[in-house]
Amino acid sequence: MYFLWYLLIGLAAGWIANLIVKGNGSGLVVNLIVGLIGGLLGGWIFSLFGVVAVGTVGSLLTSVIGAIVLLWVVSLVSSRNRKIRK
Numbered sequence: 001m002y003f004l005w006y007l008l009i010g011l012a013a014g015w016i017a018n019l020i021v022k023g024n025g026s027g028l029v030v031n032l033i034v035g036l037i038g039g040l041l042g043g044w045i046f047s048l049f050g051v052v053a054v055g056t057v058g059s060l061l062t063s064v065i066g067a068i069v070l071l072w073v074v075s076l077v078s079s080r081n082r083k084i085r086k
Contacts, residue, residue, distance in 0.1 A: 042066025
């Protein structure tokens with residue numbers, strides 16, 4: 001049951017991060033992957049500062065922040081690749 005809950009939080013986090021970063025409307029699977037990886041990344045970033053997410057809202061917030069960082073890094077790398085190709 002917890003696995004399904006993590007998937008739903010990851011999906012919501014990916015969707016919210018996509019709205020914040022002004023993405024081009026990724027699909028359901030991409031939002032899920034971004035949210036799940038963002039949850040891992042956000043948990044790692046928060047642990048560097050000694051912060052621990054508590055509860056559903058904390059997990060969602062951690063995942064959204066991690067997904068935003070992930071989308072930001074991907075956009076930096078992809079824009080750098082476009083400049084190199086031109």
